[in-house]
Each structure stands twice: as C-alpha cells, then as structure tokens.
Amino acid sequence: MRNLLLTIMYDGSQYHGWQVQKNALSVQEVFQDAVEKVFKRRLDVKGCSRTDSKVHANMYCLTVKTDMNIDCQGVVWALNTKLPDDIAVIDCCEVSDDFHPRYSCKSKEYIYKIYNGSVRNPFFSKYAFYYRYNLDADYLNRECKAFIGTYDYKGFCCAKSDVEDTVRTVYDCEVRRDGDMVIFRVVADGFLYNMVRIMVGTLIFISEGKIASGELRDVILSKNRIRAGRTAPPQGLYLNKINY
C-alpha cells in the first residue's frame, strides 16, 4: 500500500470543523467524498488535528492509503476538480507506511487574526475577530513571551475536554500588527482544546488591564481557567503550519 501525504488549505466558514460528525458538515466528510470519486472507493482519510467549527487552515496535513498507481501531481489535480471552492489540495507526496499525520507531528503553528480597525469590515467577518478598542501590539508581544516554555496549561483548556495530560511546550509566540490586523502566532508541541482561543482572550484581558503587566506567568501557573481570559471566537483562528 502507498501512503500519500496530502497538504490542503481550507476556508472553514461553512464547516463544523475537520472531524466527521452526525448532522453537520465537516471538512473530512467532504474530503472523503472527493477521495471516493478519484480513487473509486471510500478510503480512510487520517487528519493531523481536529479543528473547531468555523476555524480555517492555511496548511492541514492528512494521509490516504491506496494501491492505485497514480502520480502525486495527478492526485493533486484530480482531487481539486472534485473539491468545492473552499478546500484546495496544494501538495501530495509519498511517505513511509508508518507515517501518521497526527502522531508523527513534531510541532504545530497557529495564527489568530484580530481585526482592530475603527469600523467593522464586512470582508473580515468570517476571517478575523473584530475588536474595536486599540491594541498595543508591541506591548502584547512583550507580555505574550510568558507563554513560552513547558507548563501545565490546564487553565487554558475548555472545561469540556477530558484530556488527562495538560502539559504542553510552547516553543515560540508573537503578536504583531499589519495595518488594522493584529496577528498572534504560536508554535507548540501540541495544543489543548480551545487553548489558542483562550490565549487570545487572555491577551485581550492584558490589553484591558484585567491582567497586569508581568502577571501572565502567574495566571498560567495558577492552572485556573477563571484567571485566564474569555475564549476568543473561532473565525480568527488558522492552523498555519505542521512540522514533521
């Protein structure tokens, strides 16, 4: 069996996340339908991560196992003719049989876009979180460095999650401004449920003075969900890079 690693991009606005679920359209289901049309059978599509409803991906990786003798460029082309406009395959390569898009992953990068203009912009409503009060990106960039390191991120995890090990290592993070857009970028070995969105809500709390300068480390160490900020809305979140 060949193990094909596919890299895709998707606009998640219309989907209830990656994972197949009953009564709601997922990226995985739509992708499996396209795979079935190209490979003439319903193959198992393994993804690198769950994503929430309305969350986007600039880079998402998945594998498909097949016996079909079709070259990688042909797979990209054929799948793109079967996929809707909001999902695109950008690369395909063959990997070893034991490669798993989730477990072989060394780190992941997310970005979160906050539209910080003085007026609501209708073109960004599904692609960024609109926050109207001025954000000082340089200040938030300095404060956010407290996220870097290995911590028990239990306080930055949705209460609905039943994950036992809540220790994660954040390798890098930054806040930068690009015109009216403020972008938070974070790289870690893994992320808890809603972790990036709670990090962003916490940065908003810092901006609003609800968490003082230098206090973020204490908030993390408290492992107390109540001390972190609100969960920022999903449409600003993009899975940005998967490192193998």
Added chain:
Amino acid sequence: MRNLLLTIMYDGSQYHGWQVQKNALSVQEVFQDAVEKVFKRRLDVKGCSRTDSKVHANMYCLTVKTDMNIDCQGVVWALNTKLPDDIAVIDCCEVSDDFHPRYSCKSKEYIYKIYNGSVRNPFFSKYAFYYRYNLDADYLNRECKAFIGTYDYKGFCCAKSDVEDTVRTVYDCEVRRDGDMVIFRVVADGFLYNMVRIMVGTLIFISEGKIASGELRDVILSKNRIRAGRTAPPQGLYLNKINY
C-alpha cells in the same frame, strides 16, 4: 425632510446584487429592513448604482430621507447593530434635499481582482477570479491605457442591456501586481452593463495573444462585442469609490 447620505461596504457573495428583486435576496432589501428597524417605518433607500450578483463594494453610497432627529453617528451605530455581518455602514452625513446618490455622481471607480497564484486559494474563491497562467502586469498596464478617453463602448456592453447612449469617458485605468494578486483599477463617468468585466476579459485576451499589442484601440472602435474578450466572473469585481 433631512436627506442622509450613507456610505456602506458589503461582501456581495451572498446577494443577488444591490437592487431589490423578486425571489432573490438583494443588499437593498436587507438594508431597507435594517432602516425600517431603526427609523420605525419602511423608507425609500436610493442607491448610487446597480451591482451584479456576487459583486462587492468597498464603497457604496445611498440616501435615506427622514424627519427623525437622530445624529449621524447614531445612525451609523444603530444601523450596524441591525445589519448582518456582510454589510457595514462606515459613514453618514446630511446633504441637500436635491442630492441624488446616482445622478449627483461625477465618476466611479471599480477594481477587479485576479488571483494569479500557481495554486487555487480557497480564501479567494469568492473574492477574486482565479487565473492560473502568468499575467505580465506591466505589459497589461501599458496596453490598458487605450481604454482612457471618450469612446462608444458598445462592444463592451452585455447584449441584454437596452441602454441607448453607450458613450462613456474613462478617466484613468491601470493594472498592477500585489504578490499573487493582479488588480485592474478603472475610473469613468459611468459604466455600461458588464463593462468592467468585459474589459478584464479583454485584458486576458491580450495576455493570451488573442489581441495583439496596440490592437485594443481598434477593438474599442469596432464597437463589436465579438472582438472584445469574455465577460470575467463577478466575484473579482468591487465598486471601490464614488466621487461626488
């Protein structure tokens, strides 16, 4: 009666253009609903232009006449709370009673976005026309200058139109590249039905060598729709500026 001039922006993806019509959702209808909620009666909303289905507006002007004593900033705020996320009011001011958003207009500017990357981008599918073969923006910029001037643009008008006077004055136009995006900008005293989209299709013909360098003026003077290019799709088109 006060005559209020409102400036709005909209993502036209979900709408069948500006103008109210039966059995299809229009920006005007949605806007009139919001106006009715704020002003407590169904007021006439006069727009500056028709726009086609799926066409966007970075700037669109309209007027509403009212006796209500509400300040302009209050109108902006109140309407924005009633409008969906894909329509936003960005400004409001009071104008003279005889001001008409369509007839008082001196010129209009449109832009047309062509996504010219090597791979389809799902985030641009509703916001640009995807054309994969390389476009030489500098070459097209030089060639497009032939559009500037006063011409009978009959050959750049959809056959369905019944407008009698097809003479229009193009004041300025340009083609420029911004990364993978190629943007055509055009300013004129007015535009015929599908005129900008046919101009873009004609630029594509020039890029493909179907129209030779320097031949564009002849194509315009021929007044023959067959000699111009195909009508480019609507999602790349943005009404960009209204000059009064």
